[in-house]
Amino acid sequence: MAAESPGGPVETVRLWSLTEDTLVEAGDDGSLIAVTWWGEYEFFATVDGVRESLSRLLLGPVSMANLEVSGSAGGDAWRRSLRKVLTRLSGSVVHSLALNDGRGPMLSAIPVTQFPVFSDSPLPAGRQVRLSRFTALRADQGALLAESPGARYKVALLRPPAMLIASSLAVPTTVEQLAAASGAAATVVTDVVEFLVAAGVVLLGDADGRFTEHGDPELAIWSHDDLMFHARSRTWQKGSPPEPGSVRIGGEPPVVKPVTAGPTFPLERPDPAALEVRDPTLTALLEHDHLCPDFGERELSASQLGELLFRAARVRSVGPAHLPGGPSHEASQRPYFSVACLYELEIYVAVNRCADLARGVYHYDPLWHTLTLINDDTAVLDGLLDMAMIAAGGHRHPSALLTLTARMSRISWALGGAAYATTLLHVGALQQVFYLAAKAMGLAAHAVPVDAGDRVDRALKLEWPAEVSVGECVLDFPT
Numbered sequence: 001m002a003a004e005s006p007g008g009p010v011e012t013v014r015l016w017s018l019t020e021d022t023l024v025e026a027g028d029d030g031s032l033i034a035v036t037w038w039g040e041y042e043f044f045a046t047v048d049g050v051r052e053s054l055s056r057l058l059l060g061p062v063s064m065a066n067l068e069v070s071g072s073a074g075g076d077a078w079r080r081s082l083r084k085v086l087t088r089l090s091g092s093v094v095h096s097l098a099l100n101d102g103r104g105p106m107l108s109a110i111p112v113t114q115f116p117v118f119s120d121s122p123l124p125a126g127r128q129v130r131l132s133r134f135t136a137l138r139a140d141q142g143a144l145l146a147e148s149p150g151a152r153y154k155v156a157l158l159r160p161p162a163m164l165i166a167s168s169l170a171v172p173t174t175v176e177q178l179a180a181a182s183g184a185a186a187t188v189v190t191d192v193v194e195f196l197v198a199a200g201v202v203l204l205g206d207a208d209g210r211f212t213e214h215g216d217p218e219l220a221i222w223s224h225d226d227l228m229f230h231a232r233s234r235t236w237q238k239g240s241p242p243e244p245g246s247v248r249i250g251g252e253p254p255v256v257k258p259v260t261a262g263p264t265f266p267l268e269r270p271d272p273a274a275l276e277v278r279d280p281t282l283t284a285l286l287e288h289d290h291l292c293p294d295f296g297e298r299e300l301s302a303s304q305l306g307e308l309l310f311r312a313a314r315v316r317s318v319g320p321a322h323l324p325g326g327p328s329h330e331a332s333q334r335p336y337f338s339v340a341c342l343y344e345l346e347i348y349v350a351v352n353r354c355a356d357l358a359r360g361v362y363h364y365d366p367l368w369h370t371l372t373l374i375n376d377d378t379a380v381l382d383g384l385l386d387m388a389m390i391a392a393g394g395h396r397h398p399s400a401l402l403t404l405t406a407r408m409s410r411i412s413w414a415l416g417g418a419a420y421a422t423t424l425l426h427v428g429a430l431q432q433v434f435y436l437a438a439k440a441m442g443l444a445a446h447a448v449p450v451d452a453g454d455r456v457d458r459a460l461k462l463e464w465p466a467e468v469s470v471g472e473c474v475l476d477f478p479t
Contacts, residue, residue: 010184012191015061015096015105022092024054032085036092038114043088047081053084061096061105090116097195099161100189107162107192109153111200116152119198124312128205129193133213134224135201137167149224149231151200165192167201172209183320191198202479233421253410255318255332255347257467259365262373265357267306269369279440290435292442293476295389295396302356304441305349305400308370308475310435311335313347313430315367323414334366337429344410345430346467348374350384350401359458361381380459387455388474389418391448396475401443403456404430406470425473434473444478447471 013359018024023035032043043050043302053067070079086093091114096105109118123129135148144157146166148193157163164182175193179186196202203211213219239395312335321341331341338344347364349371351357361375361384375381385397392398404427412419438445450456456469 010095010101010188011062011102012188012235014201015063015097015098016057016059016067017059017061017094017096018054018109019092019094020058020090022058023087024051024058026051032327034085034092036089036090036096038091041087041203042086046085047282049076049078050081050085053082057093060315061094061098061108073180073413075242090114090118090322095195095199098160099159104158104357106159107155107166107195108156108158109195110156112154113152120155121198121478123175123190123197126174126176127207128174128209128211129169129197129202129437130205130211131169132201132203133223134227135136135229136224140324143467145264146196146199147228149227153199153201155196155199161188162192165189166196166202169196170191171207172211174345186329189451199272222378229421234420245368246469252329253407253413255330255343256315257363257364257407259368259370260363260372260374263374264370265302265307267369267371269310270304270307275440280403282436285436285439288439289374291444291478292392292394292446292448292474293398294479295392295394295398295476297353297398297478298477299353299398300399300443302444304352305351305354305357305475307441308434308443308445309347309349309364309366309436310369311440312433313366314363314369318367329414331365336426336433339411339415339437342411342414343426344407346405346407348403348405349379349387350403352381352385352397352401353399358360363460367406374461375459383455384459387452388448391450392446392474397478398476400477401475402434403469404471404473405460405462405467407467409466423470431471431473434475438475443475445473445475447473 008057019037021037025033027033027042032046032054034043034054036039049068053311056062056067068075091111094110095110095118096108098105102419108420132148132150134150135146138145140156144166146157146164165178165184168335169179175190178191178193183188193202195249197204200403314334316331316333316335318332320328322328323340329474332343334343335342347366349362349364351359351362357371358376359378359381360373362371362382363374364371384401387396388401389395408419411423415422434445452469454464457458457464460469462468
């Protein structure tokens with residue numbers, strides 16, 4: 001419940017500020033230059049006092065009434081000039097709403113796109129409002145953060161009145177009902193809800209009580225998780241650590257995962273020149289249909305398994321690499337594609353039928369080209385093979401199951417919030433190389449959609465979430 005202000009009834013105050021990563025400086029020709037997350041902006045012929053006003057906005061939230069500096073040009077001209085600058089810098093302008101009690105903002109709308117629009121339209125009387133079904137509320141550095149993949153702002157709910165109002169919007173309601181339930185002043189509830197609607201995390205119903213998300217066929221195909229993942233993984237979000245180029249905590253992750261304890265088996269290293277003579281053409285491989293094999297009873301050989309891993313995933317060399325404009329890092333060269341040669345993927349092989357290898361779960365070391373037994377529990381192995389059989393729609397266990405995992409520290413320090421999406425790209429690249437290499441050898445490798453949960457992580461003895469399973473591929477003979 002909002003407390004009464006010492007000076008009278010509770011009211012809200014609109015505040016503005018610039019994001020902490022914004023820098024404002026004067027150009028040699030008298031222009032203003034703003035350096036932001038989104039790029040550099042130059043402004044000519046701004047009214048006197050605008051630069052000082054921008055400098056104040058960099059210090060924290062302030063009202064327009066307290067922003068005009070003494071000695072500036074006429075108020076209307078200054079205000080128009082400043083608003084023109086702020087409109088162009090909208091991707092770096094934070095909108096806040098405070099109570100008139102001097103205790104700082106209740107909530108702040110932080111832009112997540114370059115050109116957001118924050119609408120000031122009043123709510124029509126009696127209209128229903130509710131959180132978007134895509135909006136998520138989560139704790140973030142002492143605040144409750146409201147995020148929606150379709151919104152151009154994320155909203156930091158900083159004080160109890162705003163937190164209570166936002167969390168009460170899970171079902172359609174009206175401002176009047178919210179005020180009665182929360183005990184907050186109706187004017188405060190109205191202003192908070194208008195603010196949340198303007199930020200895009202709360203929906204405004206139409207006169208018949210319908211919301212835009214209901215019945216929209218384009219939105220119906222998206223789940224919250226998928227749409228949020230798409231929206232947030234395609235850009236590096238400000239304030240979402242680790243940001244690209246940030247300090248690497250604990251040093252640079254190793255190029256390959258250290259060898260685990262257990263029996264280790266060297267694999268055969270075929271001669272690439274001999275393979276080139278023997279292999280079908282790339283066109284022949286690509287024009288052959290990708291079919292999931294119907295698992296039989298034939299056994300693989302350790303030689304075949306070694307050749308496949310050698311052709312698709314071995315480390316050919318180790319040396320320096322770097323992202324554009326970023327620091328150098330130790331990297332490796334392998335047969336499949338990886339951004340900046342980061343190669344965060346690990347390969348585990350669940351061996352079922354192999355003439356020269358005992359049944360069990362092995363880890364592949366691409367540097368030394370060896371397999372190390374990490375789990376010989378037959379019940380665990382059969383559980384993995386059961387999942388692969390069901391995912392492939394078969395009735396027998398495959399000869400082998402290749403499970404791909406990701407060491408997230410290896411890629412996140414370089415790519416920040418885009419790390420996981422890039423990892424999935426790498427999974428597809430490696431699976432494609434598995435497809436082609438297996439075909440060239442007369443085998444069949446095929447990705448399967450395993451519903452793994454945490455079972456795979458436990459079976460492979462992964463230290464979640466430092467290393468997580470990201471994909472599976474069955475290996476057998478073609479039908």
